[in-house]
Amino acid sequence: MKKILFWVVGIVIAMQFIRPDFQNPKVDETLALSADKQAMNVLKTSCYDCHSNETKYPWYQNVAPMSWIVASNIKSGRHALNFSNWENIDAQVKLTRLTRAKQVINNGMMPKSEYLLMHENAVLDKEKREILEQFFDAEIQKMRG
Numbered sequence: 001m002k003k004i005l006f007w008v009v010g011i012v013i014a015m016q017f018i019r020p021d022f023q024n025p026k027v028d029e030t031l032a033l034s035a036d037k038q039a040m041n042v043l044k045t046s047c048y049d050c051h052s053n054e055t056k057y058p059w060y061q062n063v064a065p066m067s068w069i070v071a072s073n074i075k076s077g078r079h080a081l082n083f084s085n086w087e088n089i090d091a092q093v094k095l096t097r098l099t100r101a102k103q104v105i106n107n108g109m110m111p112k113s114e115y116l117l118m119h120e121n122a123v124l125d126k127e128k129r130e131i132l133e134q135f136f137d138a139e140i141q142k143m144r145g
């Protein structure tokens with residue numbers, strides 16, 4: 001029994017040495033998404049930790065294995081959609097992402113549930129969801145000209 005405990009503690013400690021890189025890439029304001037203040041507020045509190053280069057890191061970023069989950073969400077989140085790189089995204093791709101964004105906020109896929117557990121203020125209530133939906137719709141309209 002003591003031996004097992006020894007190994008478990010040892011492995012948990014060893015895990016702490018595998019540390020993801022948590023540097024935010026630089027934000028070029030000329031490429032970043034622009035939004036009215038209200039929409040930007042919601043985006044920043046609910047989406048930007050994974051979908052921008054302006055990630056605010058939680059305390060548990062330092063504790064494996066949570067740090068690995070955080071790093072993986074940020075990596076795939078930015079890869080799927082990075083609002084800090086918005087103006088570089090192809091128009092057709094933008095349209096798809098915006099349309100998809102409307103879907104994922106309405107079917108509760110985004111923000112991710114494991115994130116919401118630790119970020120209560122990121123939960124989208126009806127009002128916030130409507131703000132985002134209107135913003136995404138307006139962007140879609142703009143792109144369709």
Ligand code: HEC
Nearest residue numbers: 046047050073076077080081097100101104110111112115
């Ligand atoms: C905890 C990190 C996290 C947060 C917060 C988050 N996302 Fe995501 N998002 C991801 C990841 C990771 C992916 C990649 C696909 C997946 O793993 O589901 C993704 C994918 C997406 C996609 C592409 C989905 C597709 O199938 O094409 C959209 C659109 C999106 N997110 C919108 C949002 C919006 C809008 C918000 C805020 C309301 C948000 N996300 C908040 C992590 C996050």
